[in-house]
Amino acid sequence: xxxxxxxxxxxxxxxxxxxxxxxxxxxxxxxxxxxxxxxxxxxxxxxxxxxxxxxxxxxxxxxxxxxxxxxxxxxxxxxxxxxxxxxxxxxxxxxxxxxxxxxxxxxxxxxxxx
Amino acid sequence: xxxxxxxxxxxxxxxxxxxxxxxxxxxxxxxxxxxxxxxxxxxxxxxxxxxxxxxxxxxxxxxxxxxxxxxxxxxxxxxxxxxxxxxxxxxxxxxxxxxxxxxxxxxxxxxxxxx
Numbered sequence: 073x074x075x076x077x078x079x080x081x082x083x084x085x086x087x088x089x090x091x092x093x094x095x096x097x098x099x100x101x102x103x104x105x106x107x108x109x110x111x112x113x114x115x116x117x118x119x120x121x122x123x124x125x126x127x128x129x130x131x132x133x134x135x136x137x138x139x140x141x142x143x144x145x146x147x148x149x150x151x152x153x154x155x156x157x158x159x160x161x162x163x164x165x166x167x168x169x170x171x172x173x174x175x176x177x178x179x180x181x182x183x184x185x186x
Numbered sequence: 187x188x189x190x191x192x193x194x195x196x197x198x199x200x201x202x203x204x205x206x207x208x209x210x211x212x213x214x215x216x217x218x219x220x221x222x223x224x225x226x227x228x229x230x231x232x233x234x235x236x237x238x239x240x241x242x243x244x245x246x247x248x249x250x251x252x253x254x255x256x257x258x259x260x261x262x263x264x265x266x267x268x269x270x271x272x273x274x275x276x277x278x279x280x281x282x283x284x285x286x287x288x289x290x291x292x293x294x295x296x297x298x299x300x301x
Contacts, residue, residue, distance in 0.1 A: 081226065104287045115276055115292030116229070123287045162228055172217050172236065172280065172288045173244070178228040 074099045074165050076177035084183040091135075091150040093180045095163030098144065105146040106164040106174070107137055116162060122146065133157070158184045189213040192277050192293040200301050205264040207296050209277030211257075217280045218260040219244075219290065220252065222273040229276065235260055267300045274298075 079094035097103055104123050108116040120131025127139040133156075137148045146163060163177040191210045199205055209218060217236055221229040221244075231244030233252040241252050249271060251263045264271055274297050278290040 076228075078228075106287070106289070108290075113295075115294050116278075116290070117292070118289055121287050121289065166288050172282050173231065173234060174219075174288060174290060175231070175245075176221075176229040178226055 074103065074167065074175045076163050076165050076175055078163050078177035078180050080180055081178065082181050082183065084185060085153045086185045087155055088152050091148070091153045091157065091182065093148040093161050093163075093182065095137075095146045095148065095177060096144050097146060097163070097165045099165055099167065101167050103165045103167065105137075105139060106166070107131065107135070107146075107148050108162045108164060108176075110160045110162065110179075112159075119148070119161070153182075153184050155184050155186065158182055190277060190279055190291060190293045192275075192296045194296060195294065196297045198299045198301065199267055201268055202266050205267050205298065205300075207262040207275055207277075207298070209260045209262070209279075209293060211260075211279050213279060213281070213291070214257060215279040215281040215291075216257075217282060217288070218254065219278040219280075220250075220260070220262045221276045221278060222246065222271075223276060223295070224273050232262065232275075264298075267298075269300050272298060272300045 075098045077096045106121045107119040110116045122139045130136045160181045166174040219234040220232040235241045235254040277293040282288040
């Protein structure tokens with residue numbers, strides 16, 4: 073069975089500061105990993121994904137995440153927060169090749185202070 | 187939300203009444219999913235479909251049923267709504283080909299309140 077744990081239900085940063093959202097996963101098979109973002113009153117949209125190959129993946133809006141197999145982690149970072157980054161972020165995992173079910177973490181709400 | 191429409195977007199109903207939520211896609215994607223979103227729980231998979239008339243249960247399927255008679259439509263039914271089913275329901279679609287990642291495209295959500 074797969075699972076995702078996001079550390080911290082709320083994270084608050086100042087504008088211009090580093091954003092770090094933590095995600096750990098559990099999977100019995102090589103996972104595919106995702107970060108999705110949800111803006112208020114909207115559905116989720118894909119931020120970035122890891123499948124195979126390069127462990128550092130870049131996404132939209134300056135976000136990136138690094139897959140660390142030894143730590144079973146897939147933390148999301150952005151060097152400099154912008155007010156428009158305020159949203160809820162979800163880490164998700166699916167089984168790799170052949171997998172079509174996606175399991176989500178509980179989410180982390182990011183607040184950006186001016 | 188291009189290509190995926192959920193209806194109704196908002197519904198208030200009473201305990202014990204049946205409710206059907208509809209998800210309609212124009213992308214011709216094979217896979218369709220119903221998730222519910224609740225504070226502190228993120229998104230939890232209710233049911234999913236991997237083709238017409240092919241469906242299976244997710245993590246939280248009790249009290250829910252689904253049907254998919256056409257590629258484009260995936261219906262979620264609450265046979266007898268309970269207050270614990272008050273939630274925001276999201277439909278998602280994907281077209282996973284070969285070994286590619288299963289990227290989900292989400293609808294705008296349906297907010298259901300059961301009184």
